[in-house]
Amino acid sequence: MLILGIESSCDETAASVVENCTVLRSDVIASQAMEHRLYGGVVPELASRRHCENILTTVQKALADAHVTIEELDGIAVTYTPGLIGALLVGVNFAKGLAFSAGKPLIPVHHIMGHIAANYIAHPELKPPYLCLVVSGGHTMLVEVQTHTGFRILGTTRDDAAGECFDKCARVLGYPYPGGVQIDRAAQSGDAGKYPLPRPNVSGSPLDMSFSGLKTAVINMVHHAKQKHEEIDAPSMAACLQTTVADILTEKTALAAEQTGYKTIAIAGGVSANSGLRAAMERMCAERGYALYVPPLSLCGDNAAMIACQGSYNFLAGMTADESLNAYASGTAIGEMKA
Ligand code: KG4
Ligand code: ZN
Secondary structure, three states: OEEEEEEOOOOEEEEEEEEOOOEEEEEEEEEOHHHHHOOOOOOHHHHHHHHHHHHHHHHHHHHHHHOOOHHHOOEEEEEEEOOOHHHHHHHHHHHHHHHHHHOOOEEEEEHHHHHHHHHHHHOOOOOOOEEEEEEOOOOEEEEEEOOOOOEEEEEEEOOOOHHHHHHHHHHHOOOOOOHHHHHHHHHOOOOOOOOOOOOOOOOOOOOOEOOHHHHHHHHHHHHHHHHOOOOOOHHHHHHHHHHHHHHHHHHHHHHHHHHHOOOEEEEEOHHHHOHHHHHHHHHHHHHHOOEEEOOOHHHOOOOOHHHHHHHHHHHHOOOOEOOOOOOOOOOOOOOOOOO
């Protein structure tokens, strides 16, 4: 089975072909990150326009790299939610046109389900059920992965995502977009005990998280220091932030594992590239004898391999769409189909 995946939910135009769900035949990513860096974050209209310009050549390269023709494909999978609406519409409309003209099934994929699937490519031995911590720029959630297409959310952030917290703090510390990876780099030379930061809990919902207070605390400390003409030690602030976020996420994951009894844990999404989080999760899992699955750095951020992989499982479960498929910026729970 050969599935083409297309991803355009944010600032990466990506296409990939996978064989039999998990075998990567090609993985092409045209990133716009350096262009958005000029503006300190993603400019939605610019993102849509770049997707428009790059999508055809990206898909052509994915097919060529895989040595696969459109006729040989079994289906065309595309991210249809969540994300920037103008950006999503480019991928969805392109996939619809291609599927319609080639007479191939059209397979809508939820972006967060795609992130979860990235681990199947790197670790084909990983099989549901297990517990997955999904941490990206827009989402932070603890998910019980019941089957390849069935999920239960155990906990989520009540406000900002962990990635949003990293990006906004990086900006105020003077690091360029995308900020998470800059925090990670700077933290290597910082003192993680220098600045005390809050670790908020959501009362009555022990598996839920909140990162907006932490973000505000960092921003306020930086602003107060500026007002008093004091220097903030940016690498140490980065180290404190990274340790705090990693500890919160790891504690919540450990609690979810205790409550559900799962001993197999995975992490996924852009923030799963964070070295502090990976180390904290490794320590926690080693101490408790849990098996930990971590995607390679190449599959943590947005890519189409994960969309093609999840698309393959959706296809096997009959989760296809007709030409009326639309894109949705938000509002669709993972596992739920809205087409
Ligand atoms: O999954 P992703 O590529 O896109 C979304 O679906 O949002 O996640 C992007 C997020 C950004 O907030 C980015 O700063 C963060 O992942 N990120 C990191 C690291 N690499 C990417 N955050 C912390 N440490 C990293 N090494
Ligand atoms: Zn993503």
